[in-house]
Amino acid sequence: MIKTWELEPNFKYEIMKEPGGEHLTSCFQCSTCTLGCPLTEIIPGYNPRKIIQMSLLGMRKEVLSNPDLWVCLICQTCTARCPQDVRIADLLGAIRRIAEREEEAGRLKIDSVRPRFDKAFMHQLEKYGRLYDFGLAKEYYTGREGSFFKGMMAMSKDYKEFGMRLFKKGKMGPKALFPEKVKDREVMKKIFEQMGAGKK
Amino acid sequence: MSERKYAYYPGCPSGTTAMEQDMSMKVVFEKLGIELEEIEDWNCCGAAEVEDPEIVYALNARNLAIAEKQGLNIVTPCSICYYNLERSNIALKGDEELRARVRSIDASLAYNGGVEVKHVLDVLVNDIGVEELSSKVAKKVEAKVAPYYGCYIGRPPETAFDDPDAPGLMDRLIELTGGEVVPYNYTKTKCCGGPLMMTRQDIAFEMARKVLEEAKNAGADCIALACPLCGMMLDAKQPDIEEAFGIEIGMPVLYITQLLGLALGIDSGKLGLDKNIVDTKSIIGKVV
Secondary structure (H helix, E strand, O other), X not given: OOOHHHOOOOHXXXXXXXXXXXXXXXXXXXXXXXXXXXXXXOOOOOOHHHHHHHHHHOOHHHHHOOHHHHHOOOOOHHHHHOOOXXXXXXXXXXHHHHHHHHHHOOOOOOOOOHHHHHHHHHHHHHXXXXXXXXXXXXXXXXXXXXXXXXXXXXXXXXXXXXXXXXXXXXXXXXXXXXXXXXXXXXXXXXXXXXXXXXXX | OOOOEEEEOOOHHHHOOOHHHHHHHHHHHHHOOOEEEEOOOOOOOOOOOOOOHHHHHHHHHHHHHHHHHHOOOEEEOOHHHHHHHHHHHHHHHHOHXXXXXXXXXOHHHOOXXXXXXXXXXXXXXXXXXXXXXXXXXXXXXXXXXXXXXXXOOOOOOOOOOOOOXXXXXXXXXXXXXXXXXXXXXXXXXXXXXXXXXXXOHHHHHHHHHHHHHHHHHOOOOEEEEOOHHHHHHHHHOHHHHHHHHOOOOOOOEEEHHHXXXXXXXXXXXXXXXXXXXOOOHHHHOOEO
């Protein structure tokens, strides 16, 4: 049951201010997004339409702590089929970023490793301008497992065979072992410092 | 169209997991007499992990600005790079304020909107054309092929360059190589699971398994695709998927430029066909 006295009606405006969330109020709840979503075949009850309705109602806490936010593949099927141009894939991204900021502020605990992974990825870009797989894996696993040693153990469990497979095909050469850096790395840093929501 | 030179955006996996895509792209374009000039000092497009659109636009403003200085339109073999470059291009072209904001970060991000961004499939079929390609075909690749399109070729609408539900660009290329396109309607435009590989491997593997199994059930000799993340999931991770589900798939996965290269008579080594994880000899054996 919805506790009407706990609703936060301004939540929809908070989402619409976030890049990607602008079209939220166009939704008329037809459910085309959910019907086409490939995740519904794997996760029973996965329902982007419901996340949108909860957002419109102002169920801020429930939406931001919904674990389904973190399994969206951004495959854009929902966006392509939506008759109201709600841009659901981008909208879920906007909600994810609000949730991440809430967690950074200590007001929310996200039960997913995805924010950690995305951040580790972005750190590689900020540092090198290109993806550095080893750097990404090192940062992600170390953070996820709580220490460098445990991180390396977990990584080796997940990736030993995969790594060997790539190595045998000559895909683990210097370009995989050492970061490829763009020459102008200062600009990468500036982009991450100055762009993004709330930095206007 | 008579564009004979492009700015080449290889994307981050071009030197590692998708080196065979990079190799085949370069030799195929060389064979076709089309010059690729790499975007000098290009940076990552933001992939699927940089979720804030504004950061994506700024990252790609730099790539677009460099291509603009080179005076060339961009071609990329990666569907995600294409999506990020093209949506940035659209956003920057249509929003003077955004362009000014990005420019104020650094002079190297000053982009004036003079570049077109294209995916390699679009360039091959629509710029170069089936007629010209067919005239250069030297061999037949008599394989049954499942064309896997994935996400960003037909979606989202503003960057798409093929039909969202019934795409056909890759089918045209497979036909002109002498191959047979197998019925592959259920999963050819479904996601490979790639974006969740590192955070929800269980879901990612389930997605990829469906794509692989439908190809196998359709009687395909191989899958053809045009994205390094799809390649990573369907080819490099295929042994892990087989192990996770206790199944046998054994499905070779080729980048479309590798398949086209075989038909153009290019040596399989130059196309990097020894770099694919699942053995591709059975497909090389179908070249006549």
